[in-house]
Amino acid sequence: GAGVSQSPRYKVAKRGQDVALRCDPISGHVSLFWYQQALGQGPEFLTYFQNEAQLDKSGLPSDRFFAERPEGSVSTLKIQRTQQEDSAVYLCASSLRITGIYEQYFGPGTRLTVT
């Protein structure tokens, strides 16, 4: 079946611009996660949804970052007033996360470059 998809795959933004990154999870997956991966580093947790409820946003680096999943399916990560330090690959993952099924499957990521 179809895996996790993300769009756009690449985004160049000028410092101060707002950006919106989209994630389409695997159909039927209850949980959706956003991670940030800087060059040469491991992914770092940003936020997590179960259906439409945002259960954990402890990893969002500042109040310029905002995520939503209004209908419990597609999710959008928005970054306002982008800064150079926001340049990274933003990864989305989804998981069934029911009855002990914990596997998270990742999308291809959106590479954000802030100039």
Add this chain to the structure above:
Amino acid sequence: GENVEQHPSTLSVQEGDSAVIKCTYSDSASNYFPWYKQELGKRPQLIIDIRSNVGEKKDQRIAVTLNKTAKHFSLHITETQPEDSAVYFCAASTQGTALIFGKGTTLSVSS
């Protein structure tokens, strides 16, 4: 919060040799430990995982061991092949929530 340490950061082996990557975690509540393989410019791919009620799991050439008491887990790859070359990440999670990743190990397999 959880902290995951991963060693070594780079590992070079000859084709056919074994490779071992080790991770430690800090939060005793963590109960799910996946390993991901990431090729350059690609998404992380889940290759094997283990839960805290299991000490060892094997899938063909790949095995993972978990020592809950010492809070460490390891990835073992036997009979390495050039296509095993990639960055490998360990991670820890509690009940399938946020994955906390190690910093990664770059594995190079030369033929």
